[in-house]
Amino acid sequence: MSQDSLNHIEKRAAISLASVFAFRMLGLFMLMPVLAIYGQSLEHVSPLWIGLAIGAYGLTQALLQIPMGWLSDKFGRKPIIISGLLIFALGSVIAAVSDSIYWVTAGRALQGVGAIASALLALAADLSRDEQRPKVMAVIGMCIGLSFAIAMLLGPMIAASFGISGIFWLTAVLALLGIAIVTFVVPSAVNKAPKGETLANMADIRRLLKHPQLLRLDVGVMMLHLTLTTIFVALPGQLILDGLDAEQHWKLYIPVFLLAFVLMAPMMIIAIRKQREKQAFLMSIMMLVLSSLLLVIFNNSVWWIAFAMLVYFVAFNFLEATMPALVSRIAPATQKGSAMGVFSSGQFLGAFIGGALGGLLAQHFSTNMVFAATALIGLIWLAVAWRMEVPPKCKVISLVAEVENDIQAEKLADKLVSIAGVIEATVVREENRSYLKVNDKIFDLDQAKHVLGLS
Incomplete structure (x- = not known):
């Protein structure tokens, strides 16, 4: 077997672990475009609680991401991953049988307790050689991105036919399917990758939080996911006001996501080949601001909303793909796992804050105020990122x-x-x-x- 290609074990590990990642993220993302619409039938519902329910998983994910990685190092990867998926399934069932927004939010928070991302990545590292590890991680990363696009398609369609509970029941089934894949398909680790590459260390975390360039990226990914969840608290309802029925929302989302992926690819290629990564990074943040301003000014038109979301997701996809790579390049060689742990926690924390902020603004102000807040967040991020330094590729x-x-x-x-x-x-x-x-x-x-x- 050539050293330049994945061997049988690595291929099997990459595909099976990517599918587990995708099933789990699909279950988390499907609710985002529909809860603000179909959640109105729940007891005690309000815009604030809609936002909290959308982002609740982010808080528990952020708090438990690193501890679950440590536990997987102590008790083994597969037992912790399976336990996390069981907790995730339990949270899904609780939310599925609930008729109160309070219990739906509790179920979402319990879903986040099954924070297995670090354990999954550590197992992927255990099952791959040093020179092939980036390829395995790339396959997993692509599947996570693909799961988001699929969730935007499936979420509105399932909710239209089976309601919110239908999404949660499907999420529970996907979690159980993930357990079967981990048990019967994912290879058992025959070696362990160095801890510095995959798992967080508390002493390293304290040092990394003082690293100005890494801190810019940690704050950046928090703001990126903050804007995402904030927008989706208000966007579905605004589309209905503009005459696009909930059952038809997928007709807007899917063309926008597909075209955004197509437009993002040349942008990334040009940025890398022309060594203009920082300029493309800052331009993407500006695009986030522009898209939010378009939503403020033209939110009474479905076509303008579609254009604004296209601008948003071209930027979102570029930033989502670029930032982890920058973290890996900037982080000290022995602290890559810790750096990615902090980065992932920032991502999930942003999802929680965005849901809470979007719900609070939607409850007390207009939809315009929600979109204006995302524009302001983008401007703050632009100021934070302005002095970012992009290291040479390594x-x-x-x-x-x-x-x-x-x-x-x-x-x-x-x-x-x-x-x-x-x-x-x-x-x-x-x-x-x-x-x-x-x-x-x-x-x-x-x-x-x-x-x-x-x-």
Whole structure:
């Protein structure tokens, strides 16, 4: 088997774990475009509680994302993933049988308790070789993005036929299907990837929160998902006011999402090839602001709303794909797992704050105020991101490095960093691993192995 291609185990792991990710995210996303409409029949409903129900999973996800990763390291990946999916299914059932917005919100919060993202990514890393790990993670990332688009199609269609409870019952079934995939399809890990690549460490987290460039991205992903949930608290109701029946909303969402993906691709290619990543990043934030302003000014027209959402999702897709890669490039080689843990927590926290903010504004002010708030959030983010620094493209690899003490580890790191193409080298004695950030165009892997005594 070529070192440049995925082997059988890696292919199986990538596809099966991506499907588990997709099923779970599909269940979370399907409610977003429909709850503001079909949730009106629930007891005690109000715009604020609609927003809280939409974003409730984000709070528990943000709080438990990192602890669940630690538990998977202690008790094993699969037991924690299966437990998380069972909790997710239970939350779905509670919401499905509820006739009160309070219990629907409680069910959504319980869904978030099954915070298995870090454990899933850690298992994906366990099942892949260093040089193939980025491909496995890319497959998972693409499926998450695809699940969002599918959710925008299925959510309105299922809600129109079976109501809100139908979405939650389907979500519970998908969670159980995920358990079956984890049990019978996902390979069992035969090795463990270095912890620094996948799981968060509390000491590292404190240091990373002081890193100005990473903090800009953590705040950025929080604001990105804050705007998303805020908009969807008000958007479905506005479409109905403009004459587009709830059963027809998918006819707007699907063309918008498909075209947004098509338009985002050349934007990303040009940004990378022309080395204009920062400019494209800032332009995308400006597009978020523009789309929100269009919603404020032209929200009485379905066609203008469609155009505004097209602008929004071209920017959203670009930023959603770009930011994790930037986190990986900026994070110290031994703290990538911690950096991604903080980043993911910021993403889910943004979903919760956005739901609460959108509901609060919708309850006390007009729809225009909800959209104006997203424009203001975008402007604040633009100011935060203005001084962002985009590092050169690099690759992180880890190799076995056996040393007896910290002095030897430091000397070995000095030797490694002197190799052409090595940007950063860290040797972790406790893990018997070396972490290298490299420019793979000029990096000589054989030389690094020679220094480490592996050849």
